[in-house]
Amino acid sequence: xxxxxxxxxxxxxxxxxxxxxxxxxxxxxxxxxxxxxxxxxxxxxxxxxxxxxxxxxxxxxxxxxxxxxxxxxxxxxxxxxxxxxxxxxxxxxxxxxxxxxxxxxxxxxxxxxxxxxxxxxxxxxxxxxxxxxxxxxxxxxxxxxxxxxxxxxxxxxxxxxxxxxxxxxxxxxxxxxxxxxxxxxxxxxxxxxx
Amino acid sequence: xxxxxxxxxxxxxxxxxxxxxxxxxxxxxxxxxxxxxxxxxxxxxxxxxxxxxxxxxxxxxxxxxxxxxxxxxxxxxxxxxxxxxxxxxxxxxxxxxxxxxxxxxxxxxxxxxxxxxxxxxxxxxxxxxxxxxxxxxxxxxxxxxxxxxxxxxxxxxxxxxxxxxxxxxxxxxxxxxxxxxxxxxxxxxxxxxx
Numbered sequence: 378x379x380x381x382x383x384x385x386x387x388x389x390x391x392x393x394x395x396x397x398x399x400x401x402x403x404x405x406x407x408x409x410x411x412x413x414x415x416x417x418x419x420x421x422x423x424x425x426x427x428x429x430x431x432x433x434x435x436x437x438x439x440x441x442x443x444x445x446x447x448x449x450x451x452x453x454x455x456x457x458x459x460x461x462x463x464x465x466x467x468x469x470x471x472x473x474x475x476x477x478x479x480x481x482x483x484x485x486x487x488x489x490x491x492x493x494x495x496x497x498x499x500x501x502x503x504x505x506x507x508x509x510x511x512x513x514x515x516x517x518x519x520x521x522x523x524x525x526x527x528x529x530x531x532x533x534x535x536x537x538x539x540x541x542x543x544x545x546x547x548x549x550x551x552x553x554x555x556x557x558x559x560x561x562x563x564x565x566x567x568x569x570x571x
Numbered sequence: 572x573x574x575x576x577x578x579x580x581x582x583x584x585x586x587x588x589x590x591x592x593x594x595x596x597x598x599x600x601x602x603x604x605x606x607x608x609x610x611x612x613x614x615x616x617x618x619x620x621x622x623x624x625x626x627x628x629x630x631x632x633x634x635x636x637x638x639x640x641x642x643x644x645x646x647x648x649x650x651x652x653x654x655x656x657x658x659x660x661x662x663x664x665x666x667x668x669x670x671x672x673x674x675x676x677x678x679x680x681x682x683x684x685x686x687x688x689x690x691x692x693x694x695x696x697x698x699x700x701x702x703x704x705x706x707x708x709x710x711x712x713x714x715x716x717x718x719x720x721x722x723x724x725x726x727x728x729x730x731x732x733x734x735x736x737x738x739x740x741x742x743x744x745x746x747x748x749x750x751x752x753x754x755x756x757x758x759x760x761x762x763x764x765x
Contacts, residue, residue, distance in 0.1 A: 387701035475639040507581035533727035
């Protein structure tokens with residue numbers, strides 16, 4: 378029997394780059410893929426028109442979407458800002474809302490921003506070696522707080538958890554993270570209305 | 572609301588030692604805890620009587636045993652041999668047999684030994700940066716193949732998966748891993764009868 382590649386042999390995820398040696402290429406999100414996700418849409422558009430670099434990469438290895446299975450891989454958020462807002466992932470709820478996720482930080486300096494439908498907000502800084510537990514029911518987004526280093530995390534979630542971007546694509550998270558006087562600060566997202 | 576410690580803040584698992592900075596101390600297994608788990612029981616007993624060192628440590632953080640939750644932590648297998656058999660964990664099936672597990676190797680050099688109830692055997696070497704996928708239905712055991720380095724892995728499995736040591740405590744795995752002429756080799760376990 379031929380096993381899928383993620384069973385056949387261990388997959389090397391380079392802790393320095395986050396990139397994997399495996400059949401599945403990473404998915405990527407560029408400035409052009411994140412329309413209206415940052416507060417400063419003019420700045421985003423300018424970045425799209427002048428290089429349209431990759432903001433982040435992540436893996437989908439094709440593990441069966443079963444409740445007994447586990448999806449895993451790396452998330453790689455490159456340093457940079459759109460206006461004064463740090464590079465970040467789109468973020469998502471799980472389609473099966475109450476499923477948890479574990480992130481283990483391999484490199485860089487960042488934040489896990491989390492919020493649940495009732496409006497409870499949790500945000501945690503991440504440094505290399507730290508495991509962040511994302512409870513069920515919490516939307517979550519990785520944010521790179523460094524202007525020079527790449528944020529790399531290894532993540533695991535239930536195979537059938539699924540991704541629900543719906544409400545976030547419309548109005549984002551309740552909070553945004555911006556740089557002020559050289560350090561991060563969490564502010565209300567003016568585009569967010571309950 | 573006071574959150575459990577594994578939600579309150581990220582937990583640092585030192586990639587060099589595997590040890591965590593958190594409320595829960597690691598569990599540990601010494602030579603005295605592994606009676607009849609190695610082929611050479613005389614050698615094991617001698618090691619128990621001359622120091623009774625720790626063979627391995629691992630964490631149980633107390634994440635709820637729910638199907639929507641994820642248990643996680645590090646496994647730390649110290650270098651050494653019992654007779655010519657490498658240091659290893661007891662190994663276990665999951666009580667909910669078909670649940671998978673993910674291991675990410677942080678340091679050292681080792682092997683994941685796996686077998687399912689039908690007798691299919693899979694074993695994979697592990698090096699730092701490699702993720703090993705343990706499919707559902709496979710008992711699994713971490714083995715330290717180095718005589719000098721500690722094997723450290725970060726693991727994640729479903730909160731309600733549970734541990735079933737029963738059949739392994741009686742007769743072990745179908746295969747054992749021993750050192751011959753300075754390198755590892757996989758051999759039939761003479762104590763294992765179907």
